[in-house]
Amino acid sequence: MERTTEQEREGPAGGTAAEGRDRDARARAHAYLDLWEKHVVQTALHGPVAPWHPTSS
């Protein structure tokens, strides 16, 4: 099994390197969604002038 090979052992935060990669992928997904929520809220509250509005032309 890939996760139990000698080379994969002792990843950066304990456990195997594969587990370390999994943790990293989870952390990055979590951080991405935090950023996405900011994006949605900022767009909802401060998004650009509506393109159909006269002041945008």
Added chain:
Amino acid sequence: MAPDEFLTERPPEGVAAHRLGEPSPLLFHLGAALSAYTFALLAAPRADSPGFPWAPGLAAEAKAFGGLDQVEVAGDIAARLKATLAGLEIWQRHPYRRALVDPPAIWQAGCTRLLDYGASPEAADPSGPPVLVVPSLINRAYILDLLPERSMLRWLAGQGLRPLLLDWGTPGPPEATFDLATYGTERLLPALAVARRLAGGPVPVMGYCMGGTLAVGLAARRPDDVAALVTIGAPWDFTSTRGMAGGCRAAIRAEGAAYADRLIEGLGAALGLVPVVFLQTVFALVNPIQAALKFQKLARLDPNGAAARHFVALEDWLADGVPMPAGAAGDLLVGWQIRNRTARGQWDFLGDRVDPRRVAAPALVFCGERDTIAPPALATPLGSVLPRARLILPRTGHVGMIVGSAARSQIWRPAAAFLAGHRG
């Protein structure tokens, strides 16, 4: 759940009946969250693309998100949606019930009462200088008296002032045909007369949200009767087309305001009043995923702690909306929001056009930097158009100005000092 249980009106065990199906519109809130997260999943493979239209200031941070694992993203989304539902259930099952008792009413007309906080147990001086307090028509007045430790009015009473809260109540048959002008002549003016009598002269007026805008109208049309003016989160100039709320205004303006007039009139004709769910949908549009995010936050709190109790109290208030007469709703949602009659000098109130330059009283204008209901673009113009105004920009949101943790230091104290210094 057995099929026949859908036919009963009994809430599931432990769920407060008044929180069942809330926050309204529940399907909108859940659908908006699901939609936003679905787009997050779809966008994940291109999150670091230079052409991706991130909101200003976020693109640099997004560069770190190349090669995201979509399965991990989907898993995190599932956890967030689960936390939203967990938070909803914590609120629905929470044992908190508001126990504050209203102070006595010293005047009443129809469903409107004038509540005397000088007679509350917290009052330092029952015959202290009266302050007429005008809340919004669109929500319950008790946001100003939410919890014993988060009650602006009881705190002001404790400072020696005598707040007189104009509690509009729930419109009944006498109010069903009211527009804002009728509320002005039939409710606001008589309440001002009562307060003026108690004060023995001109009286300070403080208004919150659209109540602040009404207070400006009152102070402009009756300058000799108003000693001082405080507005908190009061919108005035609806020109802005930023964000969802501004985009909706622009879309309706493009469609023609008469279309919106007919919609509101139709709701009133069909249902008697404009229903709460319609008004709550309008609020929900401002920030569609706000509900999902805040219930996730509740799920992270100690359900027995003070922060969760405050959350529950506030959420109960939000869910406890009031329907509006079609005339008043039309004035607010179309006359103000779409036609911008307030800032354009076209607002008829108390018998004539409202010209804010006629407000003789000194004014204190609070506008929360993080206010999303009456954001700075809508509320700060009052600081310019009122001749004797001082503008204060606390770092809070719309409701936070009244019940937030910073409310006492940033709003209550300066408001009390101002009111005490201009007691008429």
